[in-house]
Amino acid sequence: MDWFRLDVGWIRHRKTHAAGPFGALAFIGIMDWCAEQESDGVIPRTIAELIAGQWRGGRGGRQVVDTLIKVGFLERAKDGDLQVHDYTVKQPTREELEAKRKADEDRRETERVRKRSWRESRKLSRGTSGDGPASVPLLDTRQVRDGTGQERQDPGPELDGQVGLEGVQGEPDRFAAGQDQDFDAAVVGAFTPILGDRLAYCWAKIRRSGGAAWANVIPEVFADLAAEHGSDAVSSAIEALSLADPNDLRGVERPRAYVVKTVADHAGKQAANESETVARTSAETK
Numbered sequence: 001m002d003w004f005r006l007d008v009g010w011i012r013h014r015k016t017h018a019a020g021p022f023g024a025l026a027f028i029g030i031m032d033w034c035a036e037q038e039s040d041g042v043i044p045r046t047i048a049e050l051i052a053g054q055w056r057g058g059r060g061g062r063q064v065v066d067t068l069i070k071v072g073f074l075e076r077a078k079d080g081d082l083q084v085h086d087y088t089v090k091q092p093t094r095e096e097l098e099a100k101r102k103a104d105e106d107r108r109e110t111e112r113v114r115k116r117s118w119r120e121s122r123k124l125s126r127g128t129s130g131d132g133p134a135s136v137p138l139l140d141t142r143q144v145r146d147g148t149g150q151e152r153q154d155p156g157p158e159l160d161g162q163v164g165l166e167g168v169q170g171e172p173d174r175f176a177a178g179q180d181q182d183f184d185a186a187v188v189g190a191f192t193p194i195l196g197d198r199l200a201y202c203w204a205k206i207r208r209s210g211g212a213a214w215a216n217v218i219p220e221v222f223a224d225l226a227a228e229h230g231s232d233a234v235s236s237a238i239e240a241l242s243l244a245d246p247n248d249l250r251g252v253e254r255p256r257a258y259v260v261k262t263v264a265d266h267a268g269k270q271a272a273n274e275s276e277t278v279a280r281t282s283a284e285t286k
Helices: 014-037 045-056 061-071 094-126 172-176 181-195 197-210 212-216 219-229 231-242 246-250 255-285
Strands: 042-044 074-076 081-084 143-145 151-153
Touching: 014 042, 014 045, 014 061, 014 081, 042 045, 045 061, 045 081, 061 074, 181 197, 181 219, 197 212, 197 231, 197 246, 212 255, 219 231, 219 255, 231 255
Parallel strands: none
Antiparallel strands: 042 081, 074 081, 143 151
């Protein structure tokens, strides 16, 4: 343990005055040893005497320890050891310290797993290489033939270097029905840092409904749009898109541009509403 407790006013307590300056210093040294060793206040008498005598040139340790016993700071324990009076009442026990260390380590491990999961989700959203859930492949693997007649993978139109999700376009009903939880987790994990939990779930619904081409709308797009138009416009645009007909979303040829326009439209509506409110308030005050 890295610390121990002393009551406020300890230096003025009658026991401290009765122990004298060497006794007070010895008691602090004994408390320090017990905290460092996590001994629950038990200390061998020989060590207590060594600590007590170090301020007197190595002499008189036995008398100082006897004084600490007499005033009530120390008590005799079994096997000749000494016990600090009420140590476990005011200090954490070894068992409590070990439980806290385990809880702290579990918390750190949970945080490491959460961060690792978030990084993997970002990889899935961005289409970078890395291990991910088996049900969320990194590429849209529609096979096309190049000029030599060899088959190659085509990431699909409108992806601008971003990577789609295999099967989304081919199985819209499965994703629209929300049956792929790995897909949702990947999207939510990637977009939560920018959009927040609620809007990230809305965006997962939009991505399921829209198909692989919507993977082109990466989280940073929303960060840029929020900086330009405000977070309220981004929020209202995402909520509106989450309520759109899935067929309408799948019919969008350029999802990224569509999102940018939708946010701008909502920002314009908000500005118009604010202007109307200001004008109405101004007219009422005249």
